[in-house]
Amino acid sequence: MRITADTTACISAGMCTLTAPGVFDQEDDDGLVAVLRPEPPEELREAAAAAVRLCPSGALGIR
Incomplete structure (x- = not known):
C-alpha cells in the first residue's frame, strides 16, 4: 500500500488527520x-x- 496526496485538490478539511x-x-x-x-x-x-x-475533495489515493 502506498498513499498518495494531491495538495492542489486538498481543501484542508482535516478528515485524514482525524x-x-x-x-x-x-x-x-x-x-x-x-x-x-x-x-x-x-x-x-x-x-x-x-x-x-x-476525504471530501478526493485528494488522497492508494496504490
Missing part, C-alpha cells in the same frame, strides 16, 4: 495534507484506507 493521525498531518502554514507515512505499516493501513475514502 481518521489516521499516524499517517497524515496538516501543514502549519496552509492546512494542506502532509503524508507522514506514505507506506503505512500493517497496523495503520485500515485507518489510512478509511481516511482516503472519507
Whole structure:
C-alpha cells in the first residue's frame, strides 16, 4: 500500500488527520495534507484506507 496526496485538490478539511493521525498531518502554514507515512505499516493501513475514502475533495489515493 502506498498513499498518495494531491495538495492542489486538498481543501484542508482535516478528515485524514482525524481518521489516521499516524499517517497524515496538516501543514502549519496552509492546512494542506502532509503524508507522514506514505507506506503505512500493517497496523495503520485500515485507518489510512478509511481516511482516503472519507476525504471530501478526493485528494488522497492508494496504490
